[in-house]
Structure formats: C-alpha cells, structure tokens
C-alpha cells in the first residue's frame with residue numbers, strides 16, 4: 001500500500017478488520033498512530 005512512506009505491508013479482508021490490523025501495524029512497526037479516520041482513508045483509497 002502507499003501511505004506516504006515505504007511499507008511492504010499488505011493486508012486483505014473486511015474493511016473494519018483491515019483498519020484495525022493496519023492501525024496496529026503502523027503503531028507497532030512505524031511508531032505512527034493514525035486515527036481511525038486516517039486509516040479509513042488509506043484503505044478506501046487503496047481499494048478504489
């Protein structure tokens with residue numbers, strides 16, 4: 001996915017699940033805690 005930084009992380013599934021898992025990933029792996037709203041924008045942009 002392209003979220004403004006280099007990250008090979010890929011996740012598929014229900015949007016709600018993806019948001020939760022991706023939020024954990026960015027927090028734990030990148031030290032960036034995005035809001036649910038920001039995460040939703042990333043996911044929706046990626047899927048469209």
Ligand SMILES: [Zn+2]
Nearest residue numbers: 007008009029
């Ligand atoms: Zn990552």
